Amino acid sequence: MKFRYLKFPSADPTKKWVSRPLIPIQIQGPKGKWEGYALIDSGADRSLFNFEIAKIIGLDIFNKQIEYFGGIGGTRIPAYLHPIRLQILGFSEVIETRAGFADSPGIGAILGQEGFFDAYRIKFERDRGVIEINPATY
Amino acid sequence: MENKDQNLEPIDLTQELKAYENQWVALSRDHKRVLGAGKTLKEVKEKADKTGEKYLFLRVLPFDLSYVPAS
Numbered sequence: 001m002k003f004r005y006l007k008f009p010s011a012d013p014t015k016k017w018v019s020r021p022l023i024p025i026q027i028q029g030p031k032g033k034w035e036g037y038a039l040i041d042s043g044a045d046r047s048l049f050n051f052e053i054a055k056i057i058g059l060d061i062f063n064k065q066i067e068y069f070g071g072i073g074g075t076r077i078p079a080y081l082h083p084i085r086l087q088i089l090g091f092s093e094v095i096e097t098r099a100g101f102a103d104s105p106g107i108g109a110i111l112g113q114e115g116f117f118d119a120y121r122i123k124f125e126r127d128r129g130v131i132e133i134n135p136a137t138y
Numbered sequence: 139m140e141n142k143d144q145n146l147e148p149i150d151l152t153q154e155l156k157a158y159e160n161q162w163v164a165l166s167r168d169h170k171r172v173l174g175a176g177k178t179l180k181e182v183k184e185k186a187d188k189t190g191e192k193y194l195f196l197r198v199l200p201f202d203l204s205y206v207p208a209s
Contacts, residue, residue, distance in 0.1 A: 005148035009156050011202035017152045020205070024194050034179075036195030037165075043206075050197065052162065052179040072206055105160060106205075108197025129148040 001090055005129045006037065021124060021131045024089040025109065031058025035089065036109060040122060040131060044112030047086075047099040048079060053109065054101045059084075061101045069100060077102050086116070093135065095119045155198050164193040 005019040012018075022037040027049070034053045048069060054061045061080040068076040079100030087094045097115025111117075123132040149169050157175075164174040164186030173193050174185030186193045199205055 004146070007148045007150045007152055008199070009152045009159075009201045017150070018204075019148050022196075034195065035193075036197075056179045056183065106199065108162075108199070128146045130146055 001088075001133055003131045003133065005126065005131065019126065019129065021126075023111075023131065023133070025111070026087045026089055027053060027057060027109075028085040028087070028094070029054070029057025029059050031056075033057060038109035038111050040116075040124075041110050041112055042117065042122075042124075044110050046112045046114045047084075047097065047116055048107055048110045048112065049099055049101050050107045050109070051101055051103045054080075054082070059101070067100055069102065077104055077107075088120075088133065091135075155196075158198045159201050161198050163196050163198055165196050167192045167194065 003023045006022045007017040007019050010016060010018045021040045023040060024035065025038045027034045034057050059082050061082050064080040064082050066078050067081050069079050070076050079102035081098050081100055083096060084099045085094050085096055095115065119136055121134045121136050125132065151169065154170065154172055155163065158172060161175050161177060162179050162182045163172045164182050166173055173189045173191055174182040176182045176185065179195060182195065
């Protein structure tokens with residue numbers, strides 16, 4: 001299945017937009033579901049979501065294991081790990097994986113290697129503005 | 139969503155999202171309208187649900203940053 005990149009506004013005077021590979025997903029929880037766009041990030045070890053999403057779907061994350069996420073800035077962001085049920089909208093299958101939930105304004109929804117890239121074959125075609133995703137075959 | 143119409147161009151949200159930097163938004167399924175926006179998903183959901191339309195949430199990041207997750 002193919003998905004189109006999303007173009008976001010940019011403050012860079014030399015280019016008015018930035019393209020990012022986000023796809024529509026659903027995360028299911030005990031009190032509801034969250035449907036929204038998630039960034040496919042091949043550089044992320046694991047999927048990571050904003051706290052706000054856990055609140056909306058009723059996940060009790062605070063008694064869960066904490067894992068620290070870090071990147072080029074050297075900052076360590078604590079995230080609570082919780083099992084989730086995740087579906088790409090348009091796909092029939094639901095995958096079960098563990099994801100982090102963090103209180104950071106810079107995080108919306110990020111799909112990372114463990115659990116997500118394990119489950120799908122993902123082809124980035126930025127030059128064509130398309131991401132192609134198919135279930136992984138073993 | 140899926141590229142059934144063979145349109146390979148990226149979905150252009152540059153105009154729709156201009157006013158919503160650093161906020162959550164509820165975007166209509168045709169990507170043409172923001173049905174709700176705010177600092178919390180709860181308030182965005184309340185606004186968007188009132189429209190009766192289907193939508194997708196999206197976190198709009200600062201426009202002046204080149205984004206590297208978890209940095």
